Amino acid sequence: MANKKNELSIYNSLSGEKEIFKPLKEGFVGLYVCGPTVYSYVHLGNCRTFISFDMVYRYLKHLGYTIRYVRNITDAGHLENDAEEGEDKIAKKARLEQLEPMEIVQQYTINFHETLSKFNNLPPSIEPTATGHIIEQIEMVQKIKDNGFAYESNGSVYFDVEKYNKKNYYGELSKRKIEDLISGTRSLDGQNEKKSPLDFALWKNAKPEHIMKWPSPWSVGFPGWHLECSAMSTKYLGEEFDIHGGGMDLKFPHHECEIAQGTASTGKKPVRYWMHANMLTLNGKKMSKSTGNTLLPNELISGDNDVLEKGYNPIVVRFFMMQAHYRSTLDFSSEALNAAEKGFSRLMDGINILKNLKTSDQSSQDVKDIIDSFYDAMNDDFNTPILIANLFDAVKYIQNVNNGTSTISKQDKELLEKEVNAFTFDILGLTEIQNEQNSSLDKVMELVLKMRQKARDEKDWDTADEIRDVLNDARIEVKDSKEGVTWMTK
């Protein structure tokens, strides 16, 4: 499907339009995604962004690109808040819990990896940490300073936004004007070190009680909040690279600052295509750590929460997320998840039937058209909801072949199977859900169903139905079909 490769268009936040994707170097893609801050558990909103970009990564791979996918781990450097005078987030929590900062980082990093693997995310090619790239960050500060876009103040180094804006456009990504930004700035304490309230820290002088700090030409301190992504993306993907992704809430100021830092240090705009994934909402509001409006992956999976009526398999959740476009907000609710759960099993049923579908001399539908529709959907800015709709069209066709109202040739069947599997499993990243095996329950059920079958053979419907009803109350569903009796836990 190499011909489809040149038809991918991506919505570029920088231009505000869909653009045909052309990598800097034919056949290769550099992809950078802002990763998590590992000072607490990732919540589902975080997960949505990473799942969205996992899908992007998977589709680019499917198109045959060689991709270097870099996603950082922020284990230092983010400020707690202004009142804390620039205290490092990780250090703050460490003191509260009497743990080493790196102990916390380790704990939450492991949790992050475990969580994403439950959602069947592929690992990135490189997952660099901020603390592992202090030298690169110091070098970048120095470069920006040498180029005249930063100044030192009390051992801290700040980016000079107004100076940068004279020849560049600070605000080009978030579509803001510097005048509006200045007028909208609140006057806060502790900003007297800065020439302008818009200036942001590249390097912060650390207070004595600060735990995570490193020596630098300016002070013993720690890097600014936006610097790590610039330093690490430059190191691993180059001064200019293809795609930078992240959550919508990082657009300003984080990504705006990254553009400024990159441009100020190298003279080149660092990113060709900016992609932003939209927020996951809960009760109509953005999921957020700070407001407490969150749901953790484990709470979702176990059902141990006040928001949803039961637990959901992470793959069902992934499917649910894929039913919405990555640039739209998506609201979490039991009703919506229940619908996704049923839809998902319908899709899986279709795929299973396809495996052993009987073939005829010719096909009653144009299978190539169906497959083209998959590519067209994905090539239109990764439109997974349309892709899923088209997959359901394919399922309907498969069911019709299965019940004899349509036909498919052997060749088409093999083609369809290959592509449906590719889009469902490789690209959407879904997997078949295995029912957990419970051997003692299996044995009991074998016996119970044997007894029920005996009753049925004797046309003792009362007994047969009673067994079925009691099992149903115990959340075990019994289904009689021509092929025999099956059961499943609900």
Added chain:
RNA sequence: GGUCCUGUGGCCGAGCGGCUAGGCAGAGGUCUGCAAAACCUCGUACAGCGGUUCGAAUCCGCUCGGGACCUCCA
């Protein structure tokens, strides 16, 4: 307050000038001892009011709702 996004049938969610997705729920049917499941068939909805147009859910204006960013956040 500033900047921007958004409002689609009972629910979720695509589409973004004409051909009017998809899933769930609901209705009818096939199958079945009955049921369930499964499968098939069925839905003309686009916040309100104006305007542009041969034609608008889709463009423009206003009104009313919801949300994001402007402060750490995916």
